[in-house]
Amino acid sequence: MFENLPLFPEQASEQAAQVDALFFFLVAVSAFFAILIAMMVAVFAVKFHRRRQDEVGDAIHGSIPLELFWTFIPLGITMVMFVWGAWLFFHLTRAPKGAMEVYVVGKQWMWKVEHMDGQREINELHVPVGRPVKLIMGSEDVIHSFFIPAFRVKADVIPGRYNTMWFTANAPGRYHIFCTQYCGTKHAAMIGWVTAMEPAGYQAWRSGGGATGGPVENGAKLFQDLACNTCHKEDGSGRGPVLKGLFGKEVQLSSGQTITVDEAYVRESILNPQAKVAAGFQPIMPTFQGLVSEEQVLQLIAYVKSLSGEGSAAPGTSATQAPSPAGGAQPPAPPAKKSGMN
Amino acid sequence: MPDGHAHAAPLDAHGHPHEPAHPKLQHHFDDMGQQAEASTLGMWVFLVTEILFFGGLFMCYLVYRWKSPSGFQEASFELNRVWGATNTAVLIISSLTMALAVRAAQTSAKRGTQVFFLGLTMFFGLVFLGIKAIEYTDKFVHHHVPGPHFHWDGQYPKPAEQFYSLYFAMTGLHAVHMIVGVGIMAVITWMAWRETFDEDYYTPVEVAGLYWHFVDIVWIFLFPLLYLIGGHFKG
């Protein structure tokens, strides 16, 4: 094709082919109906063109069988689209177990990336080819959105909560990252590059340095520096709940509600501890709002997860939880080994 | 019939019947009945829009109360239930006097009777607003007004501030509607004094009555949702 006239984005992830398959199906259906209507209108306009000034059309009022026909056929087609799109969405949003986790913080107007081994990047994300990667994303200020067109994945990055997205890159190369939720003056400059590398190259990059301790280690350090360990003692003698083995479990709150200890709950407990106090404990934990940055919160979360053997550093004993969206029930486990629809 | 419909014969040039029209009949209506029905339907449609208008705030309330039930309960406790209940009674009685005012106009009662009931309705409306002023002042004094001077001694300061934001937004919006209602009452009362209303024409009273009842009903929802959260939990 022409040098600078791309017609179609490259497919660089396993998800891309699946998304494109649905896209082509919709293009085919749309083209069929659009051409059908256009042609019928054109043909009728010509064939039944008024020949005399006073000519009148035929006395036709309708046909119920025809109405039903062109109601139920589109209904059937749209329901196929719905099911396919829904299935695809479930697949796109449920990261498989053992996915490599990477933390991303969006802030006006840059992307801050932190790998589990401590490697940090700004507006760059290095990932290995062939391995599922799960991004856990938060925002420091306003709503952003992390979009990798070549992978066909996107998720809003919203302050006050975590959103996740995942992908498996399957073609080495450099691909655009775009912020796709308007966030202010330099929204269009909040862009970057994903570099997908063959496993060997990725390993080389990982050991290339720049690591300043992983989130887990940094989190452990923060846990001490901020004196969390004075109340959250491992032997249970402290004023706060024991955190070892806690992540992923269900706990009862003093209000009677039961919640699951996930990233969102840990974050809330750090920044707004009175909101959901565990049953049997006093509401005396001070708030750390303003004392820790979003990145530091993510590091503390990584540390707390490690106390349950969670996170990609070690195989987990319980499923890696995505943060619960507001009010939503926990989703079922993703369907195993679905290949793209072809 | 070439154009598909006939033209009625015994009408004047405007299509009106020949008897003299009621002085209050607007020119685009055929008769008083149509005018009255249009006006009342118009007010009903307007009230539906008001339901949606308040509805947005009720949605915010729903979401935030669901998020912090204990916080809302704690915050609600600091509202004065006696004043709230009094205001509820005041509004219910004002709806009664309003209904009596409509009936008075409907039955061509003497203007004194009409003005009496309309005036009473206005009076109760003002009583309501006065009590709200007392409550708002109390909240101001206790630093429960959201914003830079908000101060909360309880366990849930953030939810409390959200609760009071909603409290002031919802009761404030309601109070604005009450003020408008009192203004409307004043105009209707003046019209009643001028002997405008009788059994042939009382639509403005009826329509004002619909509005007044609606504002009353909104309060009936606001009162338990704001004042009575967790009322049966003691300690």
Place this chain on the structure above:
Amino acid sequence: MDTITTAPTLNYLNSAHGLASWLLTRDHKRIALLYLVSVTAFFAIGGFFAMMIRLELVTPAADFVQPDTYNKLFTMHGVIMVFFFLIPSIPAVLGNFMLPIMVGAKDLAFPRINLLSWYIYVLGGLFTLTAAVTGGVDTGWTFYAPYSTASSNSHVIMAGVGVFITGFSSILTGLNFIVTVHRMRAPGLTWFRLPLFVWSHYATSLIMILGTPVIAITVLLVAVERGLHLGIFDPALGGDPILFQHLFWFYSHPAVYIMILPAMGVTSEIVQAFARKNIFGYAFVAFSSLAIAIIGFLVWGHHLFVSGQSTYAGLIFSILSFLVAIPSAVKVFNWTATIYKGAVSWDSPMLYAFGFVGLFTIGGLTGLFLASMGLDVHVHDTYFIIAHFHYVMVGGAIMGYLGGLHYWWPKITGRMYPEGWAKFAALTVFVGFNLTFFPQFIVGYLGMPRRYAMYAPEFQVYNVMSSAGASILAVGYVIPLIYFIWSLKYAPLAGKDPWGAKGLEWEIPSPPPTENFAVTPIVTERTHQYAPSREVGIA
């Protein structure tokens, strides 16, 4: 058509003179013209902002305007086009003029409220324009929090107040239409004898009264949070930004049906008149308007698929979004079937109607891409979305508006515009529109995000195509402005029924007298009958 040489008698245009007779009028026809002037002015302003946007996007760098300015340009373009042009256009101009006549009434139910509604519209517009000229707003027309409440340093509150005020104009118009259709129909004019234009405006009015109050309170809350720093939507203050999105889209999705339903009503009228044939499937087309209005209230969450909202909520919104497409499809098939075995004229209103059917079909079909959750993930917030909504709103709604203006211009003004120029303009609009917006589907799927002042270089060719198309489109819009104004003084007079069309409006003089009807009509069959009413199947 015959050229009439006798001057028109007393009509609504010459029955009273002077500025006061216009600014204090209660005549729905004059109010419609007040709206016509103001709506056209806002279209020009919104169009100017569009030209600035397209000029900037000719090159990948932000070299025409600063990014900050660009952000304000697209915001103002969206706010003005949505709230001050698209939403009022057909209902407030063509609806105000035609609806009372089509139901056989002398005016709307509440003429003074009609006038008030125009003043409210102008007042809200002034607030918003003030915000524009004193520095602008840069939040996007969607005002997402917390950017709008905490981060933006532009005139958010003033623009928000403008939108808030104008919302009441919409509410009052809807209220007036509903009461008029219920209570002011001429004797014998039952619901199923009403023109489809009336059905579609009735459905539109339902949306106006139910949806607009919610955007009003939402915009109010944004202003309150921004001004008083309360934590409603800003998570830093304890609020929930997703709550804003739900409240905003609860109105703003049905709002798009406010924009398209009237255009669909216009299309039904034009297709019948210019095929000289009854609409195929009258009841289905009538009920489809109601179905769109009702189902349209249940789909707003498809704007939140990637926000992290519950997947199960997403599923419900997705399936309903597919369902809302079905009544639209039914309409398209019925219009096409109406042309079959009609006596089809190619006069300019019909050209606009053809354009509407084709472009709305494409726009509506691309909506299916967005209803499909897995696919929406990729195209959300890209130029694919921009292309989709411009196809339905510009290729659809604006074509419908222009078609309606052309169709009823002789009735409104008593003059016939020059048909040759009108055909040329219609074709120019069609070509310019497609050249502007079709490339945006491609560049959107490629990944170009929306609201970008600068973009990746590989997107440039499509942007150049799009900007070239925009200049052609602009020409297509300016031409009717010129010949419509010209026609007021120099064009031949049009008679009562220059098109040979059916309907109550074509039985009264052009321009109509102030009271519309000398005698109240009594209706015995559907007012738009081109054939006897005995039901016949497909011939």
